[in-house]
Amino acid sequence: MSAALLFAVPALTLLEPSVVDSLLGDTQGNEAFWREYLASVDGLALESADYLLSEMPRLDRLEMTEAILSDHIFGAIETRSVYYDTLPDSVFFPGLVEYRVSEEPVTAFRAPLYAHWHAVLCNPDSTAAEVAREIAGSIGRFRVRRPTFLGGVAGPLDVLAAGSGTTDELRVLFGASLRSMGIAARSVTGYFAHVGQSGWMEIWDGSRWLPMPLASDSIPDDWEGLAFAVAGNEERTAALAPVGTLILEPARMVPESAGAAISVAARGMWVPIDYLEFSPTEDCTLTLGEGEYLLQLTRRRPSGAVDLWTDLVDILRGASVTVSLDQLSAGAR
Amino acid sequence: MIGGSALPAGPAMLLLLLCALTPQACRDFLAGTLPASDLVPAYECILTENIDLALAVRDSVPWGPAIPDSIFLRYVLPPRVSQEPLVDWRPVLAVTAVPMALGAGALEPAALAIDAWIDSVTTWRMTQLRDQSPFVTLRSGIGRCEELTVLNMDALRSACMPCRQVYAPWWSSCDNNHAWLEVWTSEGWKCVDAACRQDSLGYGWFTDNASRTAVVVAVSPDSVPGALAYRGGVSLLDVTSEYGPTGVIRVPDDSTMVAVCIVNYGAIRPVFMLRPPVRLAEVGQGVYMVTWGWPVQSEVLTVSAGDTIDVDLEHPGQIVGHFLMNYPQP
Numbered sequence: 001m002s003a004a005l006l007f008a009v010p011a012l013t014l015l016e017p018s019v020v021d022s023l024l025g026d027t028q029g030n031e032a033f034w035r036e037y038l039a040s041v042d043g044l045a046l047e048s049a050d051y052l053l054s055e056m057p058r059l060d061r062l063e064m065t066e067a068i069l070s071d072h073i074f075g076a077i078e079t080r081s082v083y084y085d086t087l088p089d090s091v092f093f094p095g096l097v098e099y100r101v102s103e104e105p106v107t108a109f110r111a112p113l114y115a116h117w118h119a120v121l122c123n124p125d126s127t128a129a130e131v132a133r134e135i136a137g138s139i140g141r142f143r144v145r146r147p148t149f150l151g152g153v154a155g156p157l158d159v160l161a162a163g164s165g166t167t168d169e170l171r172v173l174f175g176a177s178l179r180s181m182g183i184a185a186r187s188v189t190g191y192f193a194h195v196g197q198s199g200w201m202e203i204w205d206g207s208r209w210l211p212m213p214l215a216s217d218s219i220p221d222d223w224e225g226l227a228f229a230v231a232g233n234e235e236r237t238a239a240l241a242p243v244g245t246l247i248l249e250p251a252r253m254v255p256e257s258a259g260a261a262i263s264v265a266a267r268g269m270w271v272p273i274d275y276l277e278f279s280p281t282e283d284c285t286l287t288l289g290e291g292e293y294l295l296q297l298t299r300r301r302p303s304g305a306v307d308l309w310t311d312l313v314d315i316l317r318g319a320s321v322t323v324s325l326d327q328l329s330a331g332a333r
Numbered sequence: 334m335i336g337g338s339a340l341p342a343g344p345a346m347l348l349l350l351l352c353a354l355t356p357q358a359c360r361d362f363l364a365g366t367l368p369a370s371d372l373v374p375a376y377e378c379i380l381t382e383n384i385d386l387a388l389a390v391r392d393s394v395p396w397g398p399a400i401p402d403s404i405f406l407r408y409v410l411p412p413r414v415s416q417e418p419l420v421d422w423r424p425v426l427a428v429t430a431v432p433m434a435l436g437a438g439a440l441e442p443a444a445l446a447i448d449a450w451i452d453s454v455t456t457w458r459m460t461q462l463r464d465q466s467p468f469v470t471l472r473s474g475i476g477r478c479e480e481l482t483v484l485n486m487d488a489l490r491s492a493c494m495p496c497r498q499v500y501a502p503w504w505s506s507c508d509n510n511h512a513w514l515e516v517w518t519s520e521g522w523k524c525v526d527a528a529c530r531q532d533s534l535g536y537g538w539f540t541d542n543a544s545r546t547a548v549v550v551a552v553s554p555d556s557v558p559g560a561l562a563y564r565g566g567v568s569l570l571d572v573t574s575e576y577g578p579t580g581v582i583r584v585p586d587d588s589t590m591v592a593v594c595i596v597n598y599g600a601i602r603p604v605f606m607l608r609p610p611v612r613l614a615e616v617g618q619g620v621y622m623v624t625w626g627w628p629v630q631s632e633v634l635t636v637s638a639g640d641t642i643d644v645d646l647e648h649p650g651q652i653v654g655h656f657l658m659n660y661p662q663p
Contacts, residue, residue: 028472028473028474028475029472029473057460057461057462057463058460058461059460059461059463059465059469060461062465062469062472062473063469103462103463105418105463146565147565148368148565148566149415149416149552149564149565149566149567150366150367150368150371150413150415150416150554150565150566150567151367151368151370151371151413151416151419152416152417152418152463152464153416153463154370158370158373162369162370194627258599259508259596259598259599259600260599261598261599261600261601263600263601265627265628265629267590268590268591268592268624268625268626268627268629269592269594269603269624269625269629270594270600270601270624270629270652272599272600272601272602274598274600280599294601294652296596296599296600296601297599298596298599298600300507300508303506303659303660303662304505304506304507304545304660304662305506305657305658305659305660306596306657306658307655307656307657307658308596308601308655308656308657308658309654309655309656310601310652310653310654310655310656311653312652312653331655
């Protein structure tokens with residue numbers, strides 16, 4: 001193999017055999033399929049299979065079939081260059097190989113969605129952003145229905161066939177459609193004052209992640225009231241809205257009994273931003289959108305009773321606020 | 334008995350009362366209560382087999398004739414419990430559950446035998462957000478409380494034992510929450526844990542927690558008058574008083590939506606909403622924070638057994654300060 005060829009072949013980032021063994025050891029009943037599949041592919045397909053194996057929830061590993069896995073892996077590989085001259089692996093795997101948007105069932109959807117949108121779109125050969133906007137506009141005409149207690153989140157093909165879905169299901173169809181077309185996409189969770197928790201999709205426009213909310217996502221104009229947004233492990237708040245910093249100095253409490261949360265006011269209640277994970281007994285710095293928050297520090301007593309200390313905190317654009325949780329629990333703040 | 338003796342609501346349900354319980358009556362009930370996503374041609378075979386087998390087993394077990402039609406429709410017939418995938422569990426589980434139940438002779442020992450069977454083949458473990466099917470739980474032997482409850486209820490229903498899902502949205506006296514099930518008996522609804530072997534119905538490891546928690550709700554798959562809430566096509570029946578002493582929280586107007594909250598995992602969290610026209614709820618003893626309006630107003634309420642406490646919408650309290658959220662000892 002020449003030096004030039006060696007240089008051209010990217011190093012594979014594969015899972016260690018021990019990691020594969022650990023994951024498949026917890027995949028009762030479907031372990032043989034996975035081992036056979038991993039042995040049957042190589043190169044980028046193997047990297048993609050490894051990526052999905054390591055990222056997907058256990059239930060997906062149990063339910064996965066060859067047809068579904070191949071649909072996502074080879075569908076992503078075949079469409080990787082449709083809208084991008086180059087698509088970094090850091091975007092390709094979570095944006096295009098990934099198949100999940102919410103809690104929908106595991107299905108193969110790429111070929112039928114690709115065919116559907118190529119039949120429907122005015123100009124599928126346009127840019128990623130323009131195609132995404134046209135798909136969003138089309139799904140925006142779907143009927144939005146209220147969630148039901150019985151039955152889970154519908155898969156994208158069922159939503160398409162029904163012409164309706166919950167806000168979550170319409171987002172599932174949108175994300176699946178984008179990926180089927182070859183547009184890298186990821187889901188974002190956000191919290192807003194007045195609105196509470198919401199979500200939307202972002203697409204990779206070739207150089208950056210671009211928010212692409214559906215009409216049904218009910219995102220306020222100009223992201224007004226955005227408190228916090230996160231895509232996977234990446235915080236997105238500062239990219240979308242003016243932010244400030246909240247510095248929390250720790251409380252002297254037994255960590256096991258201590259709890260803390262930051263909530264935003266919405267729909268007649270204080271909605272905790274559960275994606276903000278932090279320990280009240282350790283220093284931490286949080287980036288939050290402009291606005292008012294309810295800071296809560298709790299200590300669970302052995303009896304089961306809870307001491308709850310609260311304070312309202314104003315976060316201003318570009319400013320830092322420091323709160324000593326120790327002083328809060330002592331009543332000194 | 335709470336909720337179970339209530340009659341089906343609506344014209345379709347009224348019609349059912351005037352007819353013998355036929356496969357068509359069962360089909361009509363399911364058509365009125367299942368989500369639209371279950372009523373598609375792909376699931377036609379599962380639904381038809383589910384109806385035929387449920388009726389056939391009812392005719393073959395000694396306790397079948399004693400089950401009122403309204404209980405059978407709501408708590409034996411449904412092919413799903415929660416958000417799990419719709420699968421053909423009834424014929425599969427009946428193979429084991431029906432002989433086991435017949436061998437036990439009566440409904441209560443039969444329910445305990447099936448609970449012991451599920452306990453012997455499953456273990457509680459936290460899984461993923463998406464509910465797995467009862468087949469996945471059975472095959473893998475692992476599930477969280479709701480998934481174990483689904484499997485246990487499907488096994489009970491396959492042997493024509495009426496049962497319903499029950500849960501505490503959040504515990505008051507510790508972090509976390511729990512889901513379990515109740516079995517309908519001639520003496521009323523009796524609780525059982527989804528995967529813990531028990532000697533009798535009516536208790537579980539969770540009943541101490543339940544006796545001092547904010548609210549316990551049972552799920553009915555249709556609209557039940559007097560329910561705490563009718564949301565997403567099901568009624569949530571307030572069964573808190575079946576588990577411990579209760580008082581009442583009441584909203585003294587017709588229009589304000591009030592969130593009844595406790596502290597769990599470090600945050601003030603709503604355990605339920607009092608949405609008009611529901612204006613009161615039975616709750617366990619203890620301290621609550623109730624919130625409403627914009628800007629968000631709040632008040633701290635202490636509820637003792639037998640109390641009726643009105644939310645003072647005109648004079649809200651302070652949200653900032655120190656609060657002791659206390660609960661009775663078990």
